[in-house]
Amino acid sequence: MVTVIAVLVALSVILSAPLDPASRLQDLLRTRTTSNEPRRAGRRAKEDPEQEKLWAISAVENCAHLLKVGMTPQAVMATLSRQNAQLAPISRAISLGEEPGRAIATRGAELPGAAAEVFAGMSSVWTVSERSGAPAADMILRYARAQRSALDADRERHIAMAGPKATVRVLSWLPLIGVGLGLLIGVKPAELFSGLPGQLSIGGGIVLYLLGRWWMRRMMVRAEA
Template sequence: MTLAVVGLVLAAVLVWPGQVPGGLRRSGPAALTSRVPAWVPWRRSGDGRVQDLESLAGVADLLAMALRSGATPVAAVEVVSREAPRAWRGVLAEVRDELAAGGAAGAVWRRHAAHRPELGAVAGAWALSEDLGVALAPSMTTSAQVLRARVQARRRLEASTAGARATMRMLTLLPLVGLLAGFAFGLTPWEVYGHSVVTLTCAVVGLVLTAVGWLVCRWVLARAVAPKEHP
């Protein structure tokens, strides 16, 4: 039975909701050169994606600054790519090569945006500039503002669901209080739950219901925070 208890604790740790990220970081070269922590892959959709949005906003700001200073798009992309985070260096390198060859870089942005949705704002702004002749520097500035607005919205969303996640953690750990009480009286988990078929069955059913509860709660939270499209 001790293995079942350990399994419950490990399951709670594995599905432990991530912490709400801290305040917004500075944009600019200092922010771009900071490395993104090595988060667990399945948590990439949370804090990791927020950091990608934030770093991409910094890239768009630097592009706008370089363009306003009189640099050509090729030179601007070349300069920014040296300071950009690793996540965006490959995209910037392809954009630079396409511009150097005289092609349309908007198609490169859109191709990558199909796999990295956070690139959609920059891809749309660049394509708009190429198709309609809109000034590229203001378009990049607007893209940076849009990306930072998404960061703030995502963080507000994380904060609004913090209470529900805390409740999930508390209800998951609450059954362990019984085990701690048993330890206080010198009883092992097997002596608490394994002395009869009924108690052992209740313990197994409790583990199953806990797992089901986590799945249902995570599904409800995912539905609650999912973006909605309004006609």
């Protein structure tokens, strides 16, 4: 019995251990490298919303750079569609005479959620630039940089919250670990909790435990917002 409890305590310690520092370092390094590496195809974009947003931002940046060198919107979207087939409907609509901002807004809505959000913002920027006479390339590039900065900030915040989340997991396992250690040194919890003081103690402890979990979860949500 004592051996089983000891194994359970050891497993609880392992499960509640903080995240691997090496993986956290890799996340930080990936944040720096992906900020300068364009995404060519949507192959990796299907992995998660973050990758979808990354390739969409890269496509917007490429669009701005191509516009700066003097390419027409039709030629720009044709080039981007060759890099990523998901943009082919936008390129086709522009080639048929539809305005770039409108084509991106209507056809971009068919893209995956995170990418569609990026292209929706791009269509608004492009439309405003056309109506105001401002250089579309400069405005689109500023928009892309703002989107990338926001994405990097979200990732940095996620990595920063990894430590507190691991601490919460450790603290959540402490009551069970304490009971297991008590059994290992010969304490009999059943006798302690059989009386009224023990029952009040364990009841109050459970209430405080749940209250603490709720409070910590609220703080985490506010910090991530």
